[in-house]
Amino acid sequence: MKVTKRKKLEAKGWKVGSAGDFLNLSPEEVSYVELKLALSTSLKERRTKEKLSQVEVAKIVKTSQSRVAKMEAGDPSVSIDLLIKSLLALGASPKDLAKAIS
Amino acid sequence: MKVTKRKKLEAKGWKVGSAGDFLNLSPEEVSYVELKLALSTSLKERRTKEKLSQVEVAKIVKTSQSRVAKMEAGDPSVSIDLLIKSLLALGASPKDLAKAIS
DNA sequence: TGTAAATATGTCGAATATGACATAGAGTAC
DNA sequence: GTACTCTATGTCATATTCGACATATTTACA
Numbered sequence: 476m477k478v479t480k481r482k483k484l485e486a487k488g489w490k491v492g493s494a495g496d497f498l499n500l501s502p503e504e505v506s507y508v509e510l511k512l513a514l515s516t517s518l519k520e521r522r523t524k525e526k527l528s529q530v531e532v533a534k535i536v537k538t539s540q541s542r543v544a545k546m547e548a549g550d551p552s553v554s555i556d557l558l559i560k561s562l563l564a565l566g567a568s569p570k571d572l573a574k575a576i577s
Numbered sequence: 578m579k580v581t582k583r584k585k586l587e588a589k590g591w592k593v594g595s596a597g598d599f600l601n602l603s604p605e606e607v608s609y610v611e612l613k614l615a616l617s618t619s620l621k622e623r624r625t626k627e628k629l630s631q632v633e634v635a636k637i638v639k640t641s642q643s644r645v646a647k648m649e650a651g652d653p654s655v656s657i658d659l660l661i662k663s664l665l666a667l668g669a670s671p672k673d674l675a676k677a678i679s
Numbered sequence: 680t681g682t683a684a685a686t687a688t689g690t691c692g693a694a695t696a697t698g699a700c701a702t703a704g705a706g707t708a709c
Numbered sequence: 710g711t712a713c714t715c716t717a718t719g720t721c722a723t724a725t726t727c728g729a730c731a732t733a734t735t736t737a738c739a
Binding site for chain 1: 729
Binding site: 543548 | 684685686687689
């Protein structure tokens, strides 16, 4: 993993599983986090592109502003499920999702 | 939604949210279920291609045989998160996932 | 500067997903 | 037949994720 990416993840508050050292992340753990980050980014892009506030998105997605903020921040407490449901609610197609994670 | 697909979903035990009528599924609900089904199928394909039993996959993914069965069945109790983590653990790349859901 | 809107962060009880277990069913070989 | 392997299904206690709320911080603009 490149240092820039490592710092990006560290900055998001991600902890290495049990080892406590980033370099010990297994490849699939890294992929998982990157996937989530990609969806987070996609969500934020979609929102800003449509000039919506987090409050407005929360209404559409039927959640709260704080959860939208956490989604966009890639918070460990949000699931890929929620990110996907939210993106779909904002009009993303499965193909859009595929593009986002490629 | 085509009848064939509807029956496929019904057969999996999916219930329409609260309405109780399949035709009332919103487009994003449909996309969500289809996404999950695509990942389920992908998981099963990967397992059979490598001639692994569900028990063996369970070991690799660190879960139980019953949960693997439910994943492959697209059971409503399994999350997209778990499907993705499992696919990654079996060696799928993010691109593979993208391909699966396209 | 102030101040109002937007966003971020922390916490909590409720809701959902989890692994594990038991057990049922399906398929195969003897 | 039964004995064995594999897969499916139901249940449960625990763990994780949820929406919601309060509050802090940032941002934009007068």
